[in-house]
Amino acid sequence: MSMIEQVENQFKTFQILSEDGKVVNEAAMPELSDEQLQELMTRMVYTRIWDQRAISLNRQGRLGFYAPVAGQEASMLGSQYALDKEDWILPGYRDIPQIVYHGLPLYQAFLYSRGHFQGGQIPEGVNVLMPQIIIGAQIIQAAGVGVGLKKKGKKNVALTYTGDGGASQGDFYEGINFAGAYGAQAIFIVQNNRFAISVPVEKQSAAKTIAQKAVAAGIEGIQVDGMDVLAVYAATKQARDRAINGDGPTLIETLTYRYGPHTMAGDDPTRYRTEDLDNEWTKKDPLVRFRKFLEEKGLWSEDQENKVVDQAKEDIKAAIKKADGAPKQKVTDLIGFMFEELPHNLKEQMEEYTAKESK
Amino acid sequence: MAQMTMIQAITDAMRTELKNNENVVVFGEDVGQNGGVFRATEGLQQEFGEDRVFDTPLAESGIGGLAIGLGLTGFRPVMEIQFFGFIFEVMDSVVAQAGRMRYRSGGAYHSPITIRSPFGGGVKTPELHADSLEGLVAQAPGVKVIIPSTPYDAKGLLISAIRDNDPVIYLEHMKLYRSFRGEVPEEEYTIEIGKADVKREGTDVSIITYGAMVHSSLKAAEELEKEGISAEVVDLRTVSPLDIDTIIASVEKTGRAIVVQEAQKQAGIAANVVAEINDRAILSLEAPVLRVTAPDTVFPFASAEDVWLPDYKDIVVKAKTVYNF
Numbered sequence: 001m002s003m004i005e006q007v008e009n010q011f012k013t014f015q016i017l018s019e020d021g022k023v024v025n026e027a028a029m030p031e032l033s034d035e036q037l038q039e040l041m042t043r044m045v046y047t048r049i050w051d052q053r054a055i056s057l058n059r060q061g062r063l064g065f066y067a068p069v070a071g072q073e074a075s076m077l078g079s080q081y082a083l084d085k086e087d088w089i090l091p092g093y094r095d096i097p098q099i100v101y102h103g104l105p106l107y108q109a110f111l112y113s114r115g116h117f118q119g120g121q122i123p124e125g126v127n128v129l130m131p132q133i134i135i136g137a138q139i140i141q142a143a144g145v146g147v148g149l150k151k152k153g154k155k156n157v158a159l160t161y162t163g164d165g166g167a168s169q170g171d172f173y174e175g176i177n178f179a180g181a182y183g184a185q186a187i188f189i190v191q192n193n194r195f196a197i198s199v200p201v202e203k204q205s206a207a208k209t210i211a212q213k214a215v216a217a218g219i220e221g222i223q224v225d226g227m228d229v230l231a232v233y234a235a236t237k238q239a240r241d242r243a244i245n246g247d248g249p250t251l252i253e254t255l256t257y258r259y260g261p262h263t264m265a266g267d268d269p270t271r272y273r274t275e276d277l278d279n280e281w282t283k284k285d286p287l288v289r290f291r292k293f294l295e296e297k298g299l300w301s302e303d304q305e306n307k308v309v310d311q312a313k314e315d316i317k318a319a320i321k322k323a324d325g326a327p328k329q330k331v332t333d334l335i336g337f338m339f340e341e342l343p344h345n346l347k348e349q350m351e352e353y354t355a356k357e358s359k
Numbered sequence: 360m361a362q363m364t365m366i367q368a369i370t371d372a373m374r375t376e377l378k379n380n381e382n383v384v385v386f387g388e389d390v391g392q393n394g395g396v397f398r399a400t401e402g403l404q405q406e407f408g409e410d411r412v413f414d415t416p417l418a419e420s421g422i423g424g425l426a427i428g429l430g431l432t433g434f435r436p437v438m439e440i441q442f443f444g445f446i447f448e449v450m451d452s453v454v455a456q457a458g459r460m461r462y463r464s465g466g467a468y469h470s471p472i473t474i475r476s477p478f479g480g481g482v483k484t485p486e487l488h489a490d491s492l493e494g495l496v497a498q499a500p501g502v503k504v505i506i507p508s509t510p511y512d513a514k515g516l517l518i519s520a521i522r523d524n525d526p527v528i529y530l531e532h533m534k535l536y537r538s539f540r541g542e543v544p545e546e547e548y549t550i551e552i553g554k555a556d557v558k559r560e561g562t563d564v565s566i567i568t569y570g571a572m573v574h575s576s577l578k579a580a581e582e583l584e585k586e587g588i589s590a591e592v593v594d595l596r597t598v599s600p601l602d603i604d605t606i607i608a609s610v611e612k613t614g615r616a617i618v619v620q621e622a623q624k625q626a627g628i629a630a631n632v633v634a635e636i637n638d639r640a641i642l643s644l645e646a647p648v649l650r651v652t653a654p655d656t657v658f659p660f661a662s663a664e665d666v667w668l669p670d671y672k673d674i675v676v677k678a679k680t681v682y683n684f
Binding site: 088117118120121122123124129130134137139140141142143144145146147148149151152158170171174175177178181334336337338339340343344345346 | 384410415416418420421423424425426427428429430431432433434451452455456461462463464465466467468469500501503523524525552553600601602603604
């Protein structure tokens with residue numbers, strides 16, 4: 001067997017639930033109560049509705065920048081669910097659901113989408129950063145947070161996300177390598193949805209898995225079925241335990257798919273994705289398989305699902321209304337956020353714009 | 360008072376802050392056991408331990424990310440970039456990340472990071488070690504840029520930089536590291552960031568400068584004195600933000616000014632100083648404000664430094680041009 005094959009063989013896809021909702025890996029089954037299982041489903045359904053509403057609100061011009069998430073619910077929410085409240089999340093631009101479930105109010109997520117400073121004003125005690133636009137920057141920063149948590153003796157981790165394209169960045173390698181060298185309490189998740197805008201993952205690298213890139217950093221790597229919420233949860237939970245027990249960082253690749261476009265800024269996936277591929281991944285829908293799993297256990301019903309849908313719609317309406325109520329931004333607001341103490345030039349400009357705004 | 364070189368003053372400032380605040384951490388390539396390639400961190404790891412003063416993998420971008428992450432978890436990082444020519448690898452962390460942290464979080468987070476880095480010509484370094492790139496970072500909103508020229512300034516300004524709750528880029532001119540000693544108080548003291556210092560008083564022409572050019576300007580001022588021209592030398596000390604008050608007060612007094620930098624004419628911050636003077640003191644000017652700079656080429660091959668770098672003679676010529684305008 002070639003060296004390359006030998007390496008690839010160590011990164012087989014980890015799965016717990018099959019596409020028809022059957023448990024295929026009983027031994028790896030995470031310990032979750034019935035209520036927790038229902039909560040996971042609730043969050044996934046809620047997020048699917050939120051995604052649909054966000055796309056529609058974006059089309060109406062009531063939201064700005066938005067990167068669709070439908071298809072990635074298991075990958076996003078299963079991983080966040082494995083965290084403690086004190087853990088840190090360093091999200092990419094698509095990873096809004098995770099930071100909302102970690103404590104960022106929904107209306108602030110909408111303000112972030114519109115481009116309003118209140119969107120970034122993370123409430124105290126909610127350990128998340130603002131969505132990172134520079135692909136890869138969150139990876140080196142997560143290594144830093146993971147080192148900081150270790151130095152402070154905290155039993156917490158930094159969790160960060162990027163996409164398949166992001167794994168080609170220098171900062172991706174530097175981040176996982178630094179984390180390995182320092183034993184940082186960090187988890188790196190690559191959500192491989194097979195496309196970086198229009199570029200398929202095969203054009204990013206000759207490596208057959210992204211998980212095996214962990215080898216370059218000398219850290220643990222695992223490839224997970226990213227449409228299987230239980231597998232994503234179990235892998236993240238295990239990585240978290242390892243990190244806080246001093247066994248170092250982990251790279252997790254989740255195999256997932258986005259049903260929608262890259263962003264709402266004019267991307268058209270029909271230019272680069274075939275209908276066959278879309279259909280293949282629709283069969284893997286994380287909601288469908290988890291719904292089947294729960295229904296068989298008698299833990300989920302259509303009635304329950306409808307209630308979640310109604311609740312989501314109601315919450316979104318209220319959040320958009322609250323976002324509408326945010327004050328208009330002034331230049332003096334923006335100047336005020338630059339430094340703790342304004343330097344000379346900004347003091348001068350503050351006076352200038354204060355006068356202008358008072359007219 | 361002790362007599363110290365600038366590098367000793369820099370080490371002393373870091374030692375002071377490592378003692379004062381347990382959250383201060385110092386890191387970079389070879390800053391630990393080795394004590395830094397210029398001995399700037401000499402003895403610090405031995406004194407404060409590996410947890411406080413440590414080496415990093417060889418990756419500037421990663422160092423920047425490490426600093427930002429440590430800043431978020433309550434530390435006060437003092438990171439070193441071995442030579443400022445390597446800033447390009449970490450430009451995103453410094454300018455686009457740390458420099459924007461407070462703003463993009465509407466004040467929820469901040470980056471209390473000091474970025475130390477040597478630069479400057481005259482010591483025949485290999486490529487991309489000596490380039491003056493302060494102009495690039497001086498253009499970035501959210502960071503402050505300090506360039507000391509004396510041991511005394513170096514210590515007081517570095518302590519201020521480390522205590523500042525926003526990112527500060529602190530550039531150390533390699534030629535000034537050990538070229539002379541100066542009096543430095545042993546106790547802690549600070550120098551306000553954004554405050555220039557009049558290194559020599561004069562009445563006929565203001566020479567506004569920073570870094571190694573402060574010393575060339577002082578030498579030029581002595582030469583000018585012999586010819587009956589009284590030059591005032593203003594050491595900016597902080598190149599972003601500028602100390603407008605000190606600059607303008609000097610120009611209003613002398614009525615003439617030149618701005619002197621080691622960087623190329625299209626780089627550095629001299630054009631910004633000229634613009635500020637034009638905006639605020641044009642009615643005081645007896646002559647245009649001229650610049651002494653390096654030519655607009657890539658930084659010279661080592662053997663060409665002498666003909667390329669601006670020196671005191673260039674300053675004398677330009678000061679006379681302004682004086683006789």
